[in-house]
Amino acid sequence: MMRISSTQYHTTMNTALQKASYRLEDILQKMASGEKYSLPSEHPVTTVRMSRLYREEAALDQYRDNISALQSRLTQNEVYLNSMSDDMLSVRDLLVWAGDGSNTSEDVSAMAQSLQPLLDSMFYVTNSSDAEGRYIFSGTAVASPTVSYDATAPVGSRYTFTGNTEAQRVAVGPGVTQPSNVTLPEMAGMLNQLERVLTTLQTPGVNVNDPAVRADITAAMDSLDEVIESISGRIAGLGGAQNILATLETSHANVSLSNKQAALTLGQLDYSDAAVKLNGYTTAVQATQKAYAQVSKLSLFDAI
Amino acid sequence: MSIIYNALSGAMAAQAGLAATSQNVANVMTPGYTRQGVLLASLAPYQAGQLSAGSGVAVPALIRFSDGYKSLQMWSAASELGQRTTAQPYLTQLEQVMGDEASGINSGLDAFFGALNAASVDPTSSPLRQQIITAADALAQRFNSLTQVLSNQRSAIVQQRNITITQINGLSNDIAELNKQIAATQGTGVNPSALIDARDNKIDELAGLVALQVVEQADGTRSISLRGGQPLVVGGRAATMSATTNPDGSQTLQVAFASEAFILPKTGLGGELGGLEDYETKTLLPMIESIGDMAEQLATAVNAQLVAGFAPDGTPGTPLFEYDSSTAAGMLRIRPGVQGSDLAFSTSATAGGNSENLLALIALRSSTVTLPGLGVVTLSDASTQLVAKLGMDSQQNQAAMDTAQTVRNQAEESWKSTSGVNTDEEAINLMQYQQMYQANMKVIAVANELFDSTLALLG
Numbered sequence: 001m002m003r004i005s006s007t008q009y010h011t012t013m014n015t016a017l018q019k020a021s022y023r024l025e026d027i028l029q030k031m032a033s034g035e036k037y038s039l040p041s042e043h044p045v046t047t048v049r050m051s052r053l054y055r056e057e058a059a060l061d062q063y064r065d066n067i068s069a070l071q072s073r074l075t076q077n078e079v080y081l082n083s084m085s086d087d088m089l090s091v092r093d094l095l096v097w098a099g100d101g102s103n104t105s106e107d108v109s110a111m112a113q114s115l116q117p118l119l120d121s122m123f124y125v126t127n128s129s130d131a132e133g134r135y136i137f138s139g140t141a142v143a144s145p146t147v148s149y150d151a152t153a154p155v156g157s158r159y160t161f162t163g164n165t166e167a168q169r170v171a172v173g174p175g176v177t178q179p180s181n182v183t184l185p186e187m188a189g190m191l192n193q194l195e196r197v198l199t200t201l202q203t204p205g206v207n208v209n210d211p212a213v214r215a216d217i218t219a220a221m222d223s224l225d226e227v228i229e230s231i232s233g234r235i236a237g238l239g240g241a242q243n244i245l246a247t248l249e250t251s252h253a254n255v256s257l258s259n260k261q262a263a264l265t266l267g268q269l270d271y272s273d274a275a276v277k278l279n280g281y282t283t284a285v286q287a288t289q290k291a292y293a294q295v296s297k298l299s300l301f302d303a304i
Numbered sequence: 305m306s307i308i309y310n311a312l313s314g315a316m317a318a319q320a321g322l323a324a325t326s327q328n329v330a331n332v333m334t335p336g337y338t339r340q341g342v343l344l345a346s347l348a349p350y351q352a353g354q355l356s357a358g359s360g361v362a363v364p365a366l367i368r369f370s371d372g373y374k375s376l377q378m379w380s381a382a383s384e385l386g387q388r389t390t391a392q393p394y395l396t397q398l399e400q401v402m403g404d405e406a407s408g409i410n411s412g413l414d415a416f417f418g419a420l421n422a423a424s425v426d427p428t429s430s431p432l433r434q435q436i437i438t439a440a441d442a443l444a445q446r447f448n449s450l451t452q453v454l455s456n457q458r459s460a461i462v463q464q465r466n467i468t469i470t471q472i473n474g475l476s477n478d479i480a481e482l483n484k485q486i487a488a489t490q491g492t493g494v495n496p497s498a499l500i501d502a503r504d505n506k507i508d509e510l511a512g513l514v515a516l517q518v519v520e521q522a523d524g525t526r527s528i529s530l531r532g533g534q535p536l537v538v539g540g541r542a543a544t545m546s547a548t549t550n551p552d553g554s555q556t557l558q559v560a561f562a563s564e565a566f567i568l569p570k571t572g573l574g575g576e577l578g579g580l581e582d583y584e585t586k587t588l589l590p591m592i593e594s595i596g597d598m599a600e601q602l603a604t605a606v607n608a609q610l611v612a613g614f615a616p617d618g619t620p621g622t623p624l625f626e627y628d629s630s631t632a633a634g635m636l637r638i639r640p641g642v643q644g645s646d647l648a649f650s651t652s653a654t655a656g657g658n659s660e661n662l663l664a665l666i667a668l669r670s671s672t673v674t675l676p677g678l679g680v681v682t683l684s685d686a687s688t689q690l691v692a693k694l695g696m697d698s699q700q701n702q703a704a705m706d707t708a709q710t711v712r713n714q715a716e717e718s719w720k721s722t723s724g725v726n727t728d729e730e731a732i733n734l735m736q737y738q739q740m741y742q743a744n745m746k747v748i749a750v751a752n753e754l755f756d757s758t759l760a761l762l763g
Contacts, residue, residue, distance in 0.1 A: 005724025006332055008717060015713060039396065040403040040695030041702060047403065047695055051688040054405060058414035062421040069425040134428045134657065140650070142428055142657035143616070168659055171424045171666055180425065181657075300731035 013292045020285040027278050036269045046266050053263050060256045063172055067249050070170050070180055071242060077136070077182050078238045080125055081231055084187075087122045088228050091115060091194065092221065098201060098208065099217050105206045112201035119194055123147060123159075126187045138163030139183040147188045156196040161188040172248055178241060182234050186227050193223040306351070306359065307751040313360030314744035317344055320363045321737040328725045329734075336505040338723040340497055341367045341733075368497050372520060374719045375504060379511035379518065381712040383574040386512035388705035390464075390579030394457055395587065395698040401453050402691050409450065409598075409687040412443040413669075417684075420666050423649070427659040428616055433644025440624055444636040447599045454592045455632040458553065461580050461588070465555060468513050468576050469545050475510040476528070476542035479503055483525035484540035490524060500524075510536075515574025531574055534559045534566040554584075587697050591690065594675045596629055598686050599636040601673040603627040605683075609668060613648035613661030621648025621661070 029038060040047040097103075098111045127145045129135045134142035146163045167179035197220040200206065200213055207213065321342045331337040343365050349356035402408055419439040423432040482503040489496040507518060507528065515531045521539070528537040536543050536559065543561035545568075550556060557568040557577070573581060603625035610621040624647070626637045649662035672680050678689050 002718075003721045004726065005720040006727045007724060008720055011713075011716070011720075039399045039698070040691050041395070041399055041698035042695075044692045044695035044699060048688055048692045051405075051410060051691065052685070055410065055414060055684055055688070058411070058418060059421075062418040066421060066425050069422075073425070130426075132428065132430060138657070140652070140655035140658035142655075164655060166655060166658060168427065168657055169424070169663060171421050171663065177424075177663065300728040304731060304735060 009292065009295055013288065016288045017285065020281055020288070023281050024278070024285070027274055027281065030269050031271070031274050031278070034269050036267055050263055050267050053259050053266075057256060057259055057263075059174065060252050060259075063174075064249060064252050064256075066170055067172050067245050067252070070172065070178060071245055073180050074238050074241055074245075078235055080128055080136070081182065081235050081238070084122055084125050085228060085231050085235070087118050087125070088224055088231070091118050091122075092224050092228070094118075095197070095217055095221050095224070099214070099221075101209050103208050105204065105208075108201045108206060108208055109204075112198050115194070115198050115201070119191065119198065122187070123149065123191060126184055135163065137182060137184045139181065140164060140166040140168060146184055147191065155199045156192050158195060159188040159191040161185050172245065173252070176248070178245065182238070186230055190223045190227045193220045196220070306356070307754075308748055310358070310360040311744045311747035311751065313347070313362065314747070315741055317342070317361045317363050318737045318741035318744060321733065322741070324366060325730050325733045325737060329727065329730045332725045332727055332730075336501050336508070337725065338368055338370045338497060338501055339725045341369065343367050366495060366497070368500070369723050370500075371719075371722045374715070374722055375507075376518060378712070378715040378719050379508055379516060381708065381715040382508055382511040383515040383578075385705070385708040385712045386575040387515075387579035387582070388701055388708050390576045391583040391587075391701055392698075392705055394461070394583050395694070395701055398453070398457065398587075398591070399691075399694055399698050401450065402687075402694060407446070408691070409443075409446050409595075410684075412439075412446040413684060413687070415439045416443045417666060417669050420662065424659055424662055424666065427649045427662055428657050430644050433647050436647060437624075437638065437642060437644055441638050444625065444638055447595065447636045448633055451592070451595055451599075451632045451635050454588065454595065457588060458584070458592070461584055462549075462555060465547060465577065465580050468580070469547055469557070472510060472513050472536075472545050472577075473542075475506050475513070476536050476544075479506050479510070479526070479528065479537050480540050480542035482506065483537065487523045487525050487540070496524065511575065513575045514577045515572075530559070530568070531572055532569060534568065535561050587694065590677050591694070594677065594686075594690055596635065597675055598673055598683075600627045600629070602683060603636060605668050605671055606665065609661065609665050610648045612651075613664075614650045614653045615646055615648045616650065616656035617645070618653040618656070620653075622646050 026038075030036065037043050037046060094111055094115055098108050103111075126137055126147050127135060128137065135144065135146050137146040138144060141162070141164045144162045146161065148160050148162045150158050150160070161184075163183060163185075165183045165185055167183075168181045169177035170180045172178050197216045200216045208217075321344075324340050324342050328339045331339075342363050345362050345364055347359040347362050350359050405411060416436070416439040419432070419436040423429070423436055426432060482499055486496045486499050486503065489499065503526065507516070507526065510516060510528070516536070517529050517531065517533075519527045519529075521527060523539075525539050526537070527535070527539065529535045534543075536545075538561070541562070543559050545557060545559050547555045547557050557573075559566045559568060570581060570585065572578070603623075604627070606625055607623035610624055613621045615621060622642070623639055624642060626639055628635060628637070649665070650656060650658035651660040652658050669684050670682050673683055673686055674680050675686060675690070677693065678686070681689055
């Protein structure tokens, strides 16, 4: 049986109250912040897990931003390509009309005049640039125009392709990239053919039934057909790319949702548990205080 | 006549008992007070003869209720507690700074790589490039502010160590002085109990500062030495502890006693000094080195990748980061005057829109760095693992601290059980000695009446 000194009661009470206040303060802080763990030392392994989840979330957010920026860029490309395709179909109609043997040279000269603005339109759209002046269809050589025009060269070689065919790749997933640009190396060749046929049709006294003229018109139409097909192929490719991006976006969204749920499970305070603990600690403090009040009244000096 | 002398001795013994009890009751709240009692011994008869019962009671000495072993336990518990308690505030502060998601290095790295990622949509865009420069600058600032916190902690440790050494020297001197006084009382016959209590209190304080070995000497003095045997107090003489700063910023401690000087070992000191040493060598310095290494390896990798590429205007790439280990506030910086148009994302001098180098920069996120204590980790995971290790160190220290507190509480309780004052007990003693006094007075009265009766006979 151990002997108890008078100050032992007070020391015990002090220690108990201090421990209880510490626990109460801790629970109150956690309830205010909603987090189960305020410091890494409370659960180091969970801290590591949550930190890694946050890193993945940050990366996914960026990928999703990139995907939506890329989607608008691809849509823009598609709009330009559609405009070019429309122009090319109009040119084709004109050439078919011009190839009719019953046309006079004045007729075809007038047709050729309607051909020029279409040619210019296609040239300008091919050389589209963004807000900072970088050419969209030049591949990675964005400082130089896609197609350059040299008026001093002979007709049929005035348009040259001055871009390249390299792809600009955008990161849309971990280790996953998607090209964001379309390159148009075939436009220069086709524009040269069209300029040649335009010049031919505008020469005074041209006869449509002349085999040389016919050959020019046919060559131009063949070139046009090839390019229309390749542009249509590109537009289809853009559509395919949009589908891939939509799939990736859905996949990222799902992973992100599951990450967020995991983070909640790991790190969010269980309020019902906390409320029960708070109750428990408060009761313990009250009981200790009442017991102390009783015990400290006892003293033999009151009796003698 | 021996009746009167017996009763007188009884009354005086009762008075001595009452005095001791009053001293105990007066000191019930005094910390470190050891209760005292009277030792009563009955005296053998002076006169020869079968009918002589005895010559009363004597108080040869006062009893001091103390158990030397319990004191030793208290002191060793104080050292352990001091060691754990000192390191904890530093650990908690570092945890709070490094573990904060919003302001830590991890979210800075996220922002930097996020900006690089965003630029891959349009590598030639000026606003996106500027965002990268801004994110790089913000990342450098986070490294710097963390390094500043670590550096401040190191200064604080040096200060705290110096203060602790001053306290140790002060306490050693006080203990030596008290030792002298206690030894002197053996000659003068004064009760040394209060002096012993004062000295033991000082030893307790000292034990919290550094781990001690205490040996009781025959003359009542206590000799104190460190765990490694270096003397702090011998009899009435005290040693002096001092710290010298080495060129690398660490401190070497030494103890000078008489004409000898002892260099103290780095580990195993115990108490506050040991706690500071533990924290500095096991947690703080490796962390400083890790953060510095991480910053250096990040800067080197990014710069090397940039220099291998070409800016949009075709010029070869230039570095983005500068690493300077000599200052804490400017350890990692972006190169002054760097602009978005300097960033070399292209792998070809002629194709300004090429983003292959940019994609290589983005891939640096999963490149590896080598950190002390962790080994090879990926750049994106390095800070997480450093925080986790810190968390585990802190958790261990907290658990050890709780244990040390419990052990100390129990040691104190045990000490009080022997030496503490119980007022109920003293009240009983008070009653008993009072009754003893009254009974002895009554005996004197009766003896007086007997004497008067005898005188009356003679007329």
